Amino acid sequence: MIKIENLNVGFGEKLILENINLQLPNNQITTIVGQSGSGKSVLMKTIEGLYKPNSGKIWIDDTEITKLSKSKLNQIRQKMSMLFQESALLDSLNVFQNVALPLYEAKQKTEIEIEKLVRENLRLVGLETALNNMPAELSGGMKKRVALARAIIRQPRYIIYDEPTTGLDPIISDEITKLILKLQNSYQLTSIIITHDMDCISKVKGNIAMLHDRKIVFTGKYDEFINSNKPIVRKFLQKEE
Ligand SMILES: Nc1ncnc2c1ncn2[C@@H]1O[C@H](COP(=O)(O)OP(=O)(O)OP(=O)(O)O)[C@@H](O)[C@H]1O
Ligand SMILES: [Mg+2]
Numbered sequence: 001m002i003k004i005e006n007l008n009v010g011f012g013e014k015l016i017l018e019n020i021n022l023q024l025p026n027n028q029i030t031t032i033v034g035q036s037g038s039g040k041s042v043l044m045k046t047i048e049g050l051y052k053p054n055s056g057k058i059w060i061d062d063t064e065i066t067k068l069s070k071s072k073l074n075q076i077r078q079k080m081s082m083l084f085q086e087s088a089l090l091d092s093l094n095v096f097q098n099v100a101l102p103l104y105e106a107k108q109k110t111e112i113e114i115e116k117l118v119r120e121n122l123r124l125v126g127l128e129t130a131l132n133n134m135p136a137e138l139s140g141g142m143k144k145r146v147a148l149a150r151a152i153i154r155q156p157r158y159i160i161y162d163e164p165t166t167g168l169d170p171i172i173s174d175e176i177t178k179l180i181l182k183l184q185n186s187y188q189l190t191s192i193i194i195t196h197d198m199d200c201i202s203k204v205k206g207n208i209a210m211l212h213d214r215k216i217v218f219t220g221k222y223d224e225f226i227n228s229n230k231p232i233v234r235k236f237l238q239k240e241e
Contacts (some may be wrong), residue, residue: 001026002047002158002190007056009039009046018214020056029184029191029206031222033236038211040194041085044160047192049073049080060158078106080195081156085163087147089135095122096131099149106154110126121149124186125179141172145179152183159183160192163199198240202226210236 007020016039024030034040045051047058049065057112063198068076089098099118103109109117123126125145135143144164151159158211164180165173177200184191193204201208201222208225210218210233218225225233 001059001061002192004047005057005059007046007058007136008054009042009051009056010054015054015214017046017211020216022209022216022219024190024192025207026190027188028206029180029193030209031193031195031201031206032209032211033194033196033201033205035196035236035239039214040211041162044082044162044192044194048080048160049077057163078154080158080160081154081157083144083147083159083161083164085145085166086148087140089143089146089150091135093135094137095127095133095138095146096130098135098146099153101143102150102154109179109238117153118149121153122146124152124183125149139172141175143167144168144172145177148176148179148183152187155187157188158190158192160194162194163197164193165195165197170199171200173197174203180204196240198237212236220222 002024002069004022007017008015009017010227032040032043042051048055052195053066064100065076072224075192099121100114103114103117121130125148127145130142161180165176168176183189195201205222208218208220208222209216212226212232218228218230226237
């Protein structure tokens, strides 16, 4: 489980996240919603250990990560994976090499094992025929799928998707959402989806946490979210419909 306690994150004088308390239960999807600039990506990067908070605690399973040394933090990060907002493929590597990269970096698998795993994971995202393609030859949706295959190749326990469907057309968005649900069912994952895509939110139907004006203003199940009477939630729902 990921547990966040009284978290404050800021840059210089500016506080971006204020007194965040949040629990992300294991083997479930939690969707973090909120308007552009509300601090969703900052929260994600703080959970990943990329930003140090001003104060507060973040527990990943039994370990509090905010004051860990770099090497200890790296150990914890082995369990976590992230799908970045801009797929972040390496342009000079082909699809196979991009997906295999985390395995090469970990130096734990043989060449034969790597080949097998890359093929398996590319099959899972429906791209087994694109092994030798370069990123420049792929559509936005295909890039996202390659990035997904790369994000899951080391079988993380936790996966954070930052705006997985933003910038994709509705049909491709739907495919990516379905793929996220498929991965959730194929592996024992605890997933965090950061999004303001109502279509994605309504298909995932997970737990929801809403960020607004530096704070968490709602936590609950999807049904509670869409039926909430809180003006700030209603405003978000009307705007994103
Ligand atoms: N490294 C940084 N240094 C200083 N300010 C930052 C940094 N990263 C983010 N911010 C500020 O923090 C605020 C929240 O940004 P963040 O990227 O978390 O928003 P977001 O909710 O992810 O928005 P979007 O939906 O557009 O991705 C913004 O005001 C942004 O300018
Ligand atoms: Mg963002």
